[in-house]
Structure formats: structure tokens, C-alpha cells
Amino acid sequence: MEKEVLLMKGNEAIALAAIRYGVDGYFGYPITPQSEILETLTLEKPWETTGMVVLQAESEVASINMVYGGAGTGKKVMTSSSSPGMSLMQEGVSYIAGAELPCLLVNVMRGGPGLGTIQPSQADYFQSVKGGGHGDYRVITLAPNSVQEMADFVKLGFDLAFKYRNPALILSDGVIGQMMEKIVLPEQVKRRTDEEVVKQCPWAATGHTKDRKPNWITSLELSPEEMEKNNIRFQEKYKEIEKNEVLYEEIQCEDADYLIVAFGSMARIGSKAIEIAREQGIKVGLLRPITLWPFPKDIISEYADKVKGMLSLEINAGQMVEDVRLTVNGRIPVEHFGRLGGIVPDPDKVVEALKAKIIQ
Amino acid sequence: MAKIRGTIVVNTERCKGCNLCVVACPVHIITLQKEVNRKGYNYAQLINEEACIGCASCATVCPDGCIEVYKIKMDK
Amino acid sequence: MTKEEIISQGTLAYKKPTLLNDTQMHYCPGCSHGVVHKLVAEVIEEMGMEDKALGISPVGCAVFIYKYIDIDWEEAAHGRAPALATAMKRLWNDRLVFTYQGDGDLACIGTGETIHALNRGENITIIFINNAIYGMTGGQMAPTTLMGMKTSTSPFGRDAKLHGYPLHITEIAATLEGTAYVSRQSVESVAAIRKAKKAIRKAFDYSMAGKGSNLVEIVSTCNSGWKMSPEKANEWMKENMFDYYPKGDLKDIGAE
Numbered sequence: 001m002e003k004e005v006l007l008m009k010g011n012e013a014i015a016l017a018a019i020r021y022g023v024d025g026y027f028g029y030p031i032t033p034q035s036e037i038l039e040t041l042t043l044e045k046p047w048e049t050t051g052m053v054v055l056q057a058e059s060e061v062a063s064i065n066m067v068y069g070g071a072g073t074g075k076k077v078m079t080s081s082s083s084p085g086m087s088l089m090q091e092g093v094s095y096i097a098g099a100e101l102p103c104l105l106v107n108v109m110r111g112g113p114g115l116g117t118i119q120p121s122q123a124d125y126f127q128s129v130k131g132g133g134h135g136d137y138r139v140i141t142l143a144p145n146s147v148q149e150m151a152d153f154v155k156l157g158f159d160l161a162f163k164y165r166n167p168a169l170i171l172s173d174g175v176i177g178q179m180m181e182k183i184v185l186p187e188q189v190k191r192r193t194d195e196e197v198v199k200q201c202p203w204a205a206t207g208h209t210k211d212r213k214p215n216w217i218t219s220l221e222l223s224p225e226e227m228e229k230n231n232i233r234f235q236e237k238y239k240e241i242e243k244n245e246v247l248y249e250e251i252q253c254e255d256a257d258y259l260i261v262a263f264g265s266m267a268r269i270g271s272k273a274i275e276i277a278r279e280q281g282i283k284v285g286l287l288r289p290i291t292l293w294p295f296p297k298d299i300i301s302e303y304a305d306k307v308k309g310m311l312s313l314e315i316n317a318g319q320m321v322e323d324v325r326l327t328v329n330g331r332i333p334v335e336h337f338g339r340l341g342g343i344v345p346d347p348d349k350v351v352e353a354l355k356a357k358i359i360q
Numbered sequence: 361m362a363k364i365r366g367t368i369v370v371n372t373e374r375c376k377g378c379n380l381c382v383v384a385c386p387v388h389i390i391t392l393q394k395e396v397n398r399k400g401y402n403y404a405q406l407i408n409e410e411a412c413i414g415c416a417s418c419a420t421v422c423p424d425g426c427i428e429v430y431k432i433k434m435d436k
Numbered sequence: 437m438t439k440e441e442i443i444s445q446g447t448l449a450y451k452k453p454t455l456l457n458d459t460q461m462h463y464c465p466g467c468s469h470g471v472v473h474k475l476v477a478e479v480i481e482e483m484g485m486e487d488k489a490l491g492i493s494p495v496g497c498a499v500f501i502y503k504y505i506d507i508d509w510e511e512a513a514h515g516r517a518p519a520l521a522t523a524m525k526r527l528w529n530d531r532l533v534f535t536y537q538g539d540g541d542l543a544c545i546g547t548g549e550t551i552h553a554l555n556r557g558e559n560i561t562i563i564f565i566n567n568a569i570y571g572m573t574g575g576q577m578a579p580t581t582l583m584g585m586k587t588s589t590s591p592f593g594r595d596a597k598l599h600g601y602p603l604h605i606t607e608i609a610a611t612l613e614g615t616a617y618v619s620r621q622s623v624e625s626v627a628a629i630r631k632a633k634k635a636i637r638k639a640f641d642y643s644m645a646g647k648g649s650n651l652v653e654i655v656s657t658c659n660s661g662w663k664m665s666p667e668k669a670n671e672w673m674k675e676n677m678f679d680y681y682p683k684g685d686l687k688d689i690g691a692e
Contacts, residue, residue, distance in 0.1 A: 025527050053526045058552035062519040065512065065549070069492070069520025072510040075527045095513050194528065205508035205524075207487045207531060216502045218493075218511035366449065367442045374458075378466030378666045384626060401465065409439055416450035417626045423470025424461060425452025432446030434437065 003184045010150040010176045013183050014080065014106055015040035017151035018052070021158065022191040023104075024075035025053040027066035029085060032118040033174040034108035037080045050191050060085035064092030064105075071101035072217035074201030076158055076192075080106035082174075083124050084115060086132075093167055094133030097234075098219025102161035104154065105139070105169040108177035111315075111342040119342020120174030122264060125319035128171045129293035136231060138238045140168040140245065141292040143263040147181035155186060164241055165203075171292060173315065175265035175344060247290035248299055252278070256285030258358055259303050261324050262313035263289050265344065270313050273350035284354065292320070300327045309333040309358035313350055316340070333358055366414020366431035370404050375426045377401035381418035387411050390418055453477040455486060457506050466666020468656035469498055471623040472536075472565060475633045477505050479640055480532070489532045490524050492517040496538040497571045515546020518553030521560040525643075532640055534561040539580040540570045543605040547579075550605065557614030557648040561639040564606065564651060566681065567658040575661035579603040582680055587661075602680055606653045610686035616648035618687040622655040622678075624670040635685075647689060655681050 008016070015037045018026060028038045038056060046052035053070075057063040063079045070077035081089060086107045096103055107128065111121035128141045140160050142153045150172060157168035198206045208214040221227040251271055253259065258277075262270035267288040277284040287303065289296045303310070309332050312321035318336035325334045337353035339345045368390075375397065381404050382390045389411045392402040404426070406412060414431025455477035463469050480489045489507040493499055495514035502509035512520045517535035525533040542550050542564050553560065569587055570576040576589040580602050584593040594602075610618040617639050621632035632654060639650035655677050659669035685691070 065519035376465035
């Protein structure tokens with residue numbers, strides 16, 4: 001059977017993919033530029049078809065705590081927001097990570113700090129990959145660069161979240177959320193029954209049956225020895241994720257003298273930039289981290305021994321560049337180029353920056 | 361006339377000596393002991409077995425659920 | 437008749453509910469929490485909902501309630517229990533979902549979540565322990581602290597000019613269209629405890645019947661925070677708290 005190709009926004013793709021993937025609950029609060037996710041879900045009325053719960057919460061604080069509540073019962077639950085809303089959610093994300101629960105978060109980034117702008121940005125990189133809230137924890141961070149990936153990463157995000165009982169985040173931006181592209185939606189999957197949830201998630205708070213101890217979903221542990229053990233367990237889990245789940249894309253890297261490192265919408269600008277550079281005889285490749293955490297350290301480290309310099313292309317003042325530099329560890333020059341205030345850099349300017357900052 | 365006889369069993373190690381059962385007892389037959397339990401609390405004890413009517417007031421107000429109450433109807 | 441004969445030949449008139457396990461509770465001697473814990477456990481047992489009850493514990497003294505009542509629990513961030521309960525009940529419609537929260541948790545940092553969960557008519561119950569103080573953190577002023585009442589952060593007494601007025605959140609709850617049953621009770625005497633238990637039962641029954649959201653406030657003591665004996669604290673509560681927080685049903689859609 002031929003697959004149906006549709007045209008839609010990245011935000012709409014996330015909403016429809018969530019229904020198709022059998023998500024149990026979405027809890028969200030309107031904020032530009034991601035409100036189409038909640039709007040699409042309420043228009044689709046999945047509670048009448050798949051039985052998915054969709055609720056507009058009173059705030060992002062409530063949304064993330066609804067996600068915490070639902071995740072603790074083993075259900076597939078998610079929320080979405082944009083930068084200021086994600087800041088409000090960080091406490092909840094910390095609790096979810098501390099209680100080791102699976103859930104999916106979506107951040108369609110806009111410029112900050114503060115109320116900032118509704119224009120696209122990638123300035124929440126630090127918040128996303130370094131934990132974001134209080135305590136030593138990590139969030140699996142996926143960076144889609146197309147409407148298709150917005151849809152595909154719903155499944156990927158939930159699969160990783162449940163595999164490791166850890167929050168996963170789709171870190172998108174206003175460009176990917178708002179632009180329209182063709183897309184093939186995933187097949188409709190049946191939502192798990194309550195019995196299947198109980199079976200798959202023996203750790204969840206689903207009702208205490210006599211065959212097991214009561215389940216406590218909590219991040220609290222007052223005994224320092226036990227709390228240290230918990231933290232060590234988290235860190236071991238994070239190491240496993242770093243070992244197993246790194247994803248990236250390489251474009252024309254084989255013969256490259258220089259590398260542009262860019263994620264999400266900037267990877268699209270970057271791919272045009274390498275084309276322009278190659279027309280001018282400069283051999284540039286593009287390395288696109290798909291998982292921002294775990295960060296593709298090994299491949300970047302390999303290229304540090306092959307290329308003469310790297311340019312980290314981001315719509316922020318230079319955040320991912322720090323991780324690239326840590327990985328490269330001084331072997332070759334690593335510089336940042338980006339625009340601020342919601343301005344998306346022009347590919348020509350990227351090539352100019354590459355010449356000025358790296359090639360000289 | 362039927363008379364109710366009752367008695368209580370105090371989990372003395374669980375008791376925190378809060379005295380609320382002493383106050384609640386309508387026939388005033390519970391006191392806190394001079395002796396303490398392993399946590400250092402003066403625990404509650406029945407001091408007049410004959411007078412207990414098994415009303416369970418003490419057990420109802422006990423915040424720690426330390427008291428079990430038994431009763432029996434005596435035909436006399 | 438000896439004590440042993442009464443025990444062996446007589447009937448068991450009272451025993452703590454089985455759901456309330458043997459773990460020693462961390463509460464101060466005479467704390468109201470213990471009594472309310474017993475009532476919650478008794479009502480769940482009487483309803484036969486042991487395997488269907490999902491509790492949400494707060495931040496505050498009752499944070500460890502999950503260690504004492506043997507059902508499944510989630511421990512919420514400070515004030516957010518009603519948000520957790522909202523999702524849990526919507527995702528598990530046949531479960532008995534309730535929160536157990538103090539005045540600081542529910543009426544201060546979590547006011548938003550409380551009002552909106554109640555106003556949406558979530559089929560949940562909120563058990564609200566109001567002892568007019570932040571117990572766990574050491575007796576600071578709460579939104580429900582009485583006028584003139586001394587606490588560690590209102591050492592000269594609550595003053596309207598400095599601190600504003602006590603929040604009557606239960607009265608607010610009764611005005612919300614989403615609430616089915618709103619009641620204020622206490623647990624200082626056998627009679628009061630029996631009424632409080634009936635209120636909790638009704639709230640749980642309404643939750644399961646899908647009538648809307650339910651709030652049972654228990655006006656309580658914090659004898660450590662108030663710096664009184666448990667007995668004196670009960671007396672003080674009766675003399676001072678009940679004027680501010682009058683007992684009884686504030687709303688019952690079943691009675692209308």
C-alpha cells in the first residue's frame with residue numbers, strides 16, 4: 001500500500017504522531033510558537049478514538065506535574081512548551097528524573113532570556129543537556145531537523161524514555177515547529193490496556209496488589225548513604241545511555257578539511273552552507289548531532305584528528321560549542337557562529353564566518 | 361442486667377505517651393507509666409481492669425494506633 | 437473475669453486498620469496526622485479499595501505517609517499533588533485517587549493547583565490538614581495562621597498590615613462549580629473523629645461515583661509547633677481555631 005504523504009507544520013506532526021503512537025495522555029499550556037500541538041490534539045479529539053487524555057492545564061507548572069503523576073502510573077504521557085514555559089517546568093523534570101520515570105517533553109524553543117521573543121532560538125541547549133533543574137540528572141535530548149523527524153521522534157523519545165525510565169526531550173525550535181513540510185505519519189498503534197501497563201511497569205503506582213510490596217513513586221531519600229546509592233545508580237544509567245544511544249548524521253564529511261557542527265534548524269542552514277563552500281573549493285562537511293545528550297563525542301573526537309577546524313553553528317551566543325571544545329580538547333580550532341534575538345543566520349554568512357574564524 | 365466488661369492491649373513500644381487516651385477515657389482508668397519504653401516514652405497502661413467498659417475511646421483517639429480493645433457482655 | 441479471658445472469649449472492639457502498617461510513624465506524640473491516617477486507612481478498607489487506591493503525598497510532615505499506609509503512592513513536589521491526582525484519575529478512571537496535604541502545601545504554594553483541580557471537577561478527594569502552621573520546617577507562619585498567632589516567622593503575632601489575613605480556602609472551594617462535597621472536620625474527640633471519618637467516606641464515595649471533586653479539611657493541632665502539650669493543643673484548637681474555621685459541611689451536592 002502506498003503511504004499517504006501529507007503537508008503540515010512540525011507542531012501538528014508531533015500532535016498527530018502522539019495519537020498514532022498510542023500516547024495515553026498529553027497535558028499542556030498554550031505558548032507561542034508551539035500552541036498548535038495542543039490545538040491539533042483538541043481538534044482531533046483522540047479521547048473519542050484511541051482514548052488518549054488531552055488536558056489544557058492551568059500552567060506549565062501544573063502540566064509537568066500532571067506528567068509526573070501520569071508517568072508514575074506507567075502511562076505514556078507527554079507535555080510540550082516553549083522556552084519560558086520549559087523554565088517553569090524544570091522543577092518537575094528534576095522530580096521525574098529523581099523518581100526515574102519515563103515521559104516525553106517537547107520544547108519548541110524561542111529566544112530569551114525572560115519573555116524574550118517568539119522568534120526561533122536554540123538558546124535552551126544548556127538547560128536541556130546539562131540537566132536544567134536542580135540535582136545531578138540528565139534528560140535524553142533529541143534534536144529534529146525536519147517535520148518528519150518531529151513525528152518520528154515521538155516514538156523514539158518514548159522508546160528511550162521507557163527503556164531507561166528517564167525523561168526524554170524533543171528539543172525543537174520555532175523554525176521546525178512552524179514550517180510546513182511533507183510528511184508520512186506513522187501507522188496507528190493501539191494504546192496499551194491497563195492490564196498491559198500493570199504488566200509492563202511493575203514499578204508503577206497502579207494499585208497495590210497482594211503479590212507485591214506497595215509501590216512508592218518518590219525522589220525523596222533522607223538517608224545520605226541511600227541517596228548516594230540512588231545518585232550512583234542514576235550516573236551508571238546515564239553512562240549506559242551515553243554508550244548506547246548516541247545518534248548523529250554525517251553529510252559530506254569523508255573528504256572534509258573543515259566541519260560544521262549544527263543541530264535542528266541550523267543543520268539545514270549548515271547543509272546549504274557546505275554546498276556554497278564546496279562551490280568555492282572549500283571542502284566542508286556537516287556533522288549533525290541528533291542526540292544532544294548523549295552528545296556524539298566519539299565521532300567528533302575522531303574528526304578532530306582528521307579536519308583542520310570546526311565551526312559550531314547555533315542560534316544562540318555559543319552553547320554547544322563548549323561541548324565541541326571539550327571533546328576536541330584543544331587539538332584544532334573550534335569556533336562558534338550564530339545570530340541572536342530570533343534571527344536565523346544566512347548560509348552565505350556562515351561560509352564567511354567559517355573563512356574568517358577558522359580558515360583565515 | 362447485662363454488664364459490659366472490656367480491656368485494652370497497649371503496644372507499649374509503639375506508644376509515644378501523648379496522653380490523649382488518658383484524657384479520652386470516660387472512666388479515667390488509663391495513666392502513663394513511670395517506666396519508659398525503648399524510645400524513652402512513658403507509655404499508657406490500664407490501671408483498673410475491673411472498670412474498663414470496652415468503649416474504645418482511647419483507641420479511637422490514639423494517633424499511633426497502639427491500642428487494641430476487647431469486650432464481652434456479662435449476664436449478671 | 438481476667439483480662440486474658442476477656443481477650444479470648446470476647447470480641448475485638450477496636451484495632452488499628454491493617455492497611456496502617458507496623459512502621460513507627462515519625463510524627464510527634466499526639467499529632468493529628470496519625471488519627472487522620474487511621475481514618476483514611478479504615479475508609480479504604482471498608483470500601484474494599486486496597487488494590488485500587490492511589491494516594492499522593494505532599495511536602496511537609498505527611499511526606500512519608502507512603503511508609504505507613506500500604507497502598508501505592510506518588511510523592512509530589514510542594515503544592516503540586518492536585519496536578520498529579522488530576523492526571524492519575526483521568527488515566528485510571530476506576531482508581532480511588534486522593535491527595536493528603538497540609539495548609540502550606542495546599543493553601544500557599546499549591547493554591548493554583550488546588551483551585552483549578554477542584555474547579556475542573558476532577559473526581560478526586562483532597563484531604564487537607566489545617567494546623568495553621570508549617571510544621572515540618574519548624575513552625576513558620578502559614579496562610580491559615582490565625583490573626584495575632586505567634587509563629588517563628590510572625591514572632592510578634594500575625595499582623596494584617598504585615599502578613600495579610602488567614603486564607604479560607606475551604607470556603608473558596610465550596611463556591612466552585614466543580615466541587616461535589618466540601619467539609620470541615622476535626623479529630624480531637626471520639627465524636628469528632630467519627631464525623632471526620634464519615635466525611636472522608638462520603639468524599640471517597642463521591643470521587644468513585646464521578647460526582648466531582650471533594651475537599652475534606654481537618655482542623656488539626658501541631659502541638660510541637662504550637663509549643664503545647666497534645667491535650668492543651670486540642671483545647672487551644674477548640675477555643676481559637678473553630679471560630680475562624682467553623683466545622684461542618686460547606687457543600688454537599690448529594691444533600692441538595
